[in-house]
Amino acid sequence: MVESPSVTMxxxxxxxxxxxxxxxxxxxxxxxxxxxxxxxGDAARLVFRGREAxxxxxxxxxxxxxxxxxxxxxxxxxxxxFWLGPDEWLLLVPDxxxxxxxxxxxAATTGLPHALVDVSARSVGIExxxxxxxxxxxxxxxxxxxxxxxxxGMCTRTVFHKAEIVLVRHAPDVFHxxxxxxxxxxxxxxxxxxxxxxx
Amino acid sequence: xxxxxxxxxxxxxxxxFRYGGEAHIARPADPxxxxxxxxxxxxxxxxxxxxLHAERWRHIHGCGRYFNALRDTVSDFFVTTYKAGEPRPxxxxxxx
Numbered sequence: 001m002v003e004s005p006s007v008t009m010x011x012x013x014x015x016x017x018x019x020x021x022x023x024x025x026x027x028x029x030x031x032x033x034x035x036x037x038x039x040x041g042d043a044a045r046l047v048f049r050g051r052e053a054x055x056x057x058x059x060x061x062x063x064x065x066x067x068x069x070x071x072x073x074x075x076x077x078x079x080x081x082f083w084l085g086p087d088e089w090l091l092l093v094p095d096x097x098x099x100x101x102x103x104x105x106x107a108a109t110t111g112l113p114h115a116l117v118d119v120s121a122r123s124v125g126i127e128x129x130x131x132x133x134x135x136x137x138x139x140x141x142x143x144x145x146x147x148x149x150x151x152x153g154m155c156t157r158t159v160f161h162k163a164e165i166v167l168v169r170h171a172p173d174v175f176h177x178x179x180x181x182x183x184x185x186x187x188x189x190x191x192x193x194x195x196x197x198x199x
Numbered sequence: 200x201x202x203x204x205x206x207x208x209x210x211x212x213x214x215x216f217r218y219g220g221e222a223h224i225a226r227p228a229d230p231x232x233x234x235x236x237x238x239x240x241x242x243x244x245x246x247x248x249x250x251l252h253a254e255r256w257r258h259i260h261g262c263g264r265y266f267n268a269l270r271d272t273v274s275d276f277f278v279t280t281y282k283a284g285e286p287r288p289x290x291x292x293x294x295x
Contacts, residue, residue, distance in 0.1 A: 070208055084263070085207070085263045085264060086207055142200060142212035143211070156208065157260055157262070157263070158260055
């Protein structure tokens with residue numbers, strides 16, 4: 001499919017490196033009450049990977065303990081720690097600067113084997129909310145999104161069609177997607193396609 | 200679609216995984232001491248069994264971890280999966 005630049009590119013981005021790739025798409029999104037699409041704002045995102053000794057101090061410095069249970073997240077005070085792998089976490093704080101968080105965690109884990117990377121600009125967030133949210137996501141994702149199999153508080157890396165995403169369930173009808181920014185228009189337009197049949 | 204049980208994440212759809220070849224092949228400690236035939240065996244020659252096969256898989260669109268699986272190459276049935284570094288489970292038969 002030939003992509004139309006006039007539709008997918010913001011008309012006058014303030015800074016093309018940090019502007020949301022979804023601005024123009026969100027502006028023309030159809031209002032569907034049963035499956036709303038929202039382009040989420042900027043957030044500080046850090047990826048923390050570390051050995052056992054560094055996990056506790058990193059969580060204390062971040063303010064949210066890093067979850068040790070597979071595919072779960074912890075949240076406190078507007079901060080989120082998502083389990084992505086047995087030694088890998090995504091730390092996300094909406095509307096925050098990454099540098100102070102980065103500094104605090106780095107200071108608390110000095111000398112302990114770990115890797116901390118600021119990936120704030122790497123991905124963008126999309127909210128899919130409404131009673132048909134799971135139905136829409138299942139058009140491109142094969143996971144069982146019933147509450148029994150994918151409860152509130154679960155997060156996981158998975159796929160949406162051909163794009164890798166991080167899928168999070170914040171409430172029974174509220175999902176968040178975190179997707180690499182160059183894949184975001186692809187995911188957004190396939191979400192739009194999936195909810196075409198919904199009123 | 201196959202359902203593969205990741206040792207960390209549980210039952211997941213096949214599209215989240217990548218195949219990683221035969222499991223339990225250790226790199227020789229001193230490659231320069233090997234004959235050409237032994238080195239070729241390590242690099243290229245695999246058991247290719249009809250039946251249970253221990254193989255590596257990676258949950259690349261999930262937790263990202265490599266793990267091992269026992270799969271029946273006739274029925275494509277995953278008999279069991281286990282974490283990398285653990286010995287091959289002593290499992291009989293194929294299940295199908």
